[in-house]
Amino acid sequence: MGLTLMEGNEAIGWGAMAAGCNFFAGYPITPATTIYNTMLRLLPPKGGVCLQGEDEIASIGFCLGAAMSGMKTMTATSGPGISLYSEQISFAIGSEIPIVIVDVQRLGPSTGSATKGADGDIQFLQWGNSGGLPVIVLAPVDVKDCYVLTMQAFNLAERYRCPVFLASNKEVSMTHETIDLDRLDPPQIEERRAADANHPFMPFGVNEEQLTPDFLAIGGRCLVRQTSSTHGMDGYITTDPEQIARMQERLDAKLKKSVSAFIYYDEYRVTGADTLVIAYGVTARAAMTAVKKMQHGNAKASLLILKTLWPVPEEFIREKAAPYKRVVMAEMNLGQYVREIQRLLTGKKIDFIGQMNGELIKPGQIQEVIQNG
Amino acid sequence: MDSLLNSSRPSVFCPGCSHEQVLHALDQALTGMGLSGEEVVIVSDIGCSGLFDTFFNTHAFHGLHGRALTYATGIKMARPDLKVIVTMGDGGLGIGGAHVLSTCRRNIDLTLLVLNNFNYGMTGGQCSSTTPQDALVGSGFLNKLEKPLDICQVAAAAGACYVSRASTYDKGLVEGLKKAIAFDGFSLVDIWGICPGRYTRRNKLTPKSIEADMAKLPDLGDYKTRNARAEYGHAYRQEAAKLQQAAEPVRIEATCTSPEQGRREVVVLGSAGQRIITAGELLCLAGASAGCHAAQKSDYPITVMRGHSVSEIILSDIEIEYTGIENPSVVIALAPEGVSRRKKMLTDLSPEALVIKASGIELPISPASVIEIDFKAEKIKPQDWALVALAVLADQNKVLTMDMLKAALKLRFRKAEYETAISMIENTKVRT
Numbered sequence: 162m163g164l165t166l167m168e169g170n171e172a173i174g175w176g177a178m179a180a181g182c183n184f185f186a187g188y189p190i191t192p193a194t195t196i197y198n199t200m201l202r203l204l205p206p207k208g209g210v211c212l213q214g215e216d217e218i219a220s221i222g223f224c225l226g227a228a229m230s231g232m233k234t235m236t237a238t239s240g241p242g243i244s245l246y247s248e249q250i251s252f253a254i255g256s257e258i259p260i261v262i263v264d265v266q267r268l269g270p271s272t273g274s275a276t277k278g279a280d281g282d283i284q285f286l287q288w289g290n291s292g293g294l295p296v297i298v299l300a301p302v303d304v305k306d307c308y309v310l311t312m313q314a315f316n317l318a319e320r321y322r323c324p325v326f327l328a329s330n331k332e333v334s335m336t337h338e339t340i341d342l343d344r345l346d347p348p349q350i351e352e353r354r355a356a357d358a359n360h361p362f363m364p365f366g367v368n369e370e371q372l373t374p375d376f377l378a379i380g381g382r383c384l385v386r387q388t389s390s391t392h393g394m395d396g397y398i399t400t401d402p403e404q405i406a407r408m409q410e411r412l413d414a415k416l417k418k419s420v421s422a423f424i425y426y427d428e429y430r431v432t433g434a435d436t437l438v439i440a441y442g443v444t445a446r447a448a449m450t451a452v453k454k455m456q457h458g459n460a461k462a463s464l465l466i467l468k469t470l471w472p473v474p475e476e477f478i479r480e481k482a483a484p485y486k487r488v489v490m491a492e493m494n495l496g497q498y499v500r501e502i503q504r505l506l507t508g509k510k511i512d513f514i515g516q517m518n519g520e521l522i523k524p525g526q527i528q529e530v531i532q533n534g
Numbered sequence: 535m536d537s538l539l540n541s542s543r544p545s546v547f548c549p550g551c552s553h554e555q556v557l558h559a560l561d562q563a564l565t566g567m568g569l570s571g572e573e574v575v576i577v578s579d580i581g582c583s584g585l586f587d588t589f590f591n592t593h594a595f596h597g598l599h600g601r602a603l604t605y606a607t608g609i610k611m612a613r614p615d616l617k618v619i620v621t622m623g624d625g626g627l628g629i630g631g632a633h634v635l636s637t638c639r640r641n642i643d644l645t646l647l648v649l650n651n652f653n654y655g656m657t658g659g660q661c662s663s664t665t666p667q668d669a670l671v672g673s674g675f676l677n678k679l680e681k682p683l684d685i686c687q688v689a690a691a692a693g694a695c696y697v698s699r700a701s702t703y704d705k706g707l708v709e710g711l712k713k714a715i716a717f718d719g720f721s722l723v724d725i726w727g728i729c730p731g732r733y734t735r736r737n738k739l740t741p742k743s744i745e746a747d748m749a750k751l752p753d754l755g756d757y758k759t760r761n762a763r764a765e766y767g768h769a770y771r772q773e774a775a776k777l778q779q780a781a782e783p784v785r786i787e788a789t790c791t792s793p794e795q796g797r798r799e800v801v802v803l804g805s806a807g808q809r810i811i812t813a814g815e816l817l818c819l820a821g822a823s824a825g826c827h828a829a830q831k832s833d834y835p836i837t838v839m840r841g842h843s844v845s846e847i848i849l850s851d852i853e854i855e856y857t858g859i860e861n862p863s864v865v866i867a868l869a870p871e872g873v874s875r876r877k878k879m880l881t882d883l884s885p886e887a888l889v890i891k892a893s894g895i896e897l898p899i900s901p902a903s904v905i906e907i908d909f910k911a912e913k914i915k916p917q918d919w920a921l922v923a924l925a926v927l928a929d930q931n932k933v934l935t936m937d938m939l940k941a942a943l944k945l946r947f948r949k950a951e952y953e954t955a956i957s958m959i960e961n962t963k964v965r966t
């Protein structure tokens with residue numbers, strides 16, 4: 162018993178281990194490097210593999226090969242590396258390869274500021290793939306989330322055979338914090354569902370209702386095919402519009418239809434409030450301070466902290482916002498997730514507070530918007 | 535078994551395409567080695583050679599252009615028992631050059647077959663990394679300006695242990711492939727061939743001319759002896775077996791009592807080499823040893839040995855929400871580099887705040903109280919200033935107690951370091 166002092170990135174590493182990760186590959190980049198350092202310390206002595214790729218493209222490529230061979234894989238980078246991952250991400254989406262991808266966001270664009278935080282990749286993570294299919298993005302608020310959401314990310318990657326992003330931020334990942342590891346609420350570990358090796362195997366075979374194909378690893382008794390080309394259930398190229406459409410629609414529905422099963426969030430409800438603050442990531446912490454400071458004054462606000470950002474939990478957000486007249490959205494960029502909120506909550510007044518200067522949004526800034534609009 | 539080729543998926547290369555011959559040679563090599571489809575993974579790149587995996591009854595992985603070696607490496611590390619064969623054209627070779635070099639350097643047990651036909655067949659015969667400068671290709675004059683690459687020389691220089699040149703039309707191709715596949719390490723076979731669909735429409739290339747051109751290439755010398763070493767996967771697992779498992783994260787028992795309640799913010803301002811970050815960590819550990827939550831953020835330039843070093847610490851008996859510094863109760867100012875980074879914060883200090891500063895450091899005027907330490911007069915080395923400042927703070931029973939500091943030192947340092955640190959802080963009374 163007792164508290165442990167741990168950096169967010171270290172907690173991501175320990176969470177990955179707890180989730181059964183046995184393969185990591187990365188390329189050094191601030192502020193994600195300490196995830197790689199942690200995995201290098203934890204994985205090889207346990208018989209796992211930790212590799213340093215010659216670049217980000219190789220690092221994620223190693224993971225995709227290993228994932229198809231049955232490993233639970235993770236890679237970690239920041240904005241410049243996510244950009245290089247892009248084509249491989251599209252591959253993992255379209256070809257249903259489970260992988261956890263950590264984006265420790267730093268201030269962009271481009272090289273930007275290696276040691277300054279931001280949440281500038283939030284739309285990019287969803288839309289930075291060719292084909293425009295949905296992805297899962299989870300956003301940790303603190304060191305505890307770094308641990309537990311990483312575990313959830315692994316579970317979701319296994320369950321839906323897809324890339325799952327952990328959208329961290331330098332301000333969460335490189336902050337050392339105390340964590341009570343013995344009082345976490347870790348999820349049950351999930352494994353991808355194996356196909357029956359005694360039946361003829363279709364690498365992308367699904368029955369009527371099924372959204373995620375069963376898995377067999379490369380190297381087993383059944384021959385397994387993987388391809389980045391548009392494929393049918395058998396994993397061979399297809400040009401049949403009907404098959405193609407069915408596949409695309411399934412990939413779209415797979416996550417969108419399932420999102421209600423993985424809505425992670427926190428909330429702080431203040432009686433008598435007619436404003437709801439919505440925030441995610443490190444900004445949620447400033448928002449928590451702000452709403453608590455104001456809870457006994459005239460201008461009260463409740464807080465909704467979203468930890469599942471994509472697919473957008475639309476119904477959930479609508480329900481949570483229903484009792485409020487006004488919404489204040491705070492995020493560390495110039496207005497990204499607020500676009501989703503605006504699209505969902507058309508009848509409400511929506512005030513936005515964002516900044517991109519490498520500094521945290523302060524509780525006072527949020528209080529001011531709650532107060533004055 | 536006489537063939538691993540998939541009889542229901544006959545190949546679809548243009549008539550006369552050299553890929554067709556390599557396909558059969560590879561099949562003969564694999565079956566000749568007694569390998570079954572379950573034991574083999576064919577990882578194919580993009581382009582006409584990227585169709586290879588579809589013609590075989592083996593495990594198959596077809597990914598992005600130039601990245602085939604990256605997947606193959608992941609597969610081989612996950613499943614060392616599999617035979618992993620990568621097929622790639624001269625296009626993949628160019629775009630994935632970094633991976634080719636790194637795979638040579640790694641010496642992981644993969645076989646790379648470069649199906650080298652001197653142009654991009656699938657997209658219309660543009661120049662590739664191996665197109666001769668005098669060839670007529672779909673890239674206008676551009677190939678005149680770029681020297682073609684002899685991948686075998688490059689691979690040998692990059693540390694490959696097995697490199698060979700082969701003509702598609704060479705009778706020894708099957709045997710050559712067998713040798714490459716059997717090699718325990720990375721093997722690269724540069725297989726020259728004709729692309730009648732594109733290349734030989736405007737260029738003359740025959741099995742004979744290929745043979746003649748190949749003969750003109752420089753010998754690869756003694757690269758085999760130079761590069762001989764263990765296969766990457768074996769070596770990796772051997773090294774990993776020597777490692778100790780990482781210790782479980784330390785749980786810090788709450789054995790001390792915090793002198794204050796509520797949120798306390800401390801900012802340590804110094805320069806590189808003053809162990810500012812360590813001081814911040816000590817404060818967090820001290821807090822945890824009194825059951826407090828702690829958070830630490832650090833700010834320093836990318837260069838390691840010079841410039842500012844700033845550490846911001848929050849201790850609190852309740853969970854810490856906002857991690858920014860709003861109203862520091864203590865500032866430790868040890869170097870102008872750090873001070874200049876937080877000018878505004880220093881001006882805004884409250885009257886309750888305490889500043890511990892090194893003599894000679896100039897601070898903006900503020901209502902905070904100040905304790906000055908003449909470290910130089912005390913002959914304390916700059917790397918110990920931050921620790922001594924923490925001891926002075928503990929002496930004031932502000933933010934932490936001496937017990938908390940000692941508990942932190944015990945958690946952070948090994949015996950010898952710990953004892954030096956303890957003797958240093960026990961002398962602080964004299965100093966303030």
Ligand code: SF4
Nearest residue numbers: 548551582655729731
């Ligand atoms: S375009 Fe060239 S390489 Fe491609 S199949 Fe035809 S002949 Fe072969």
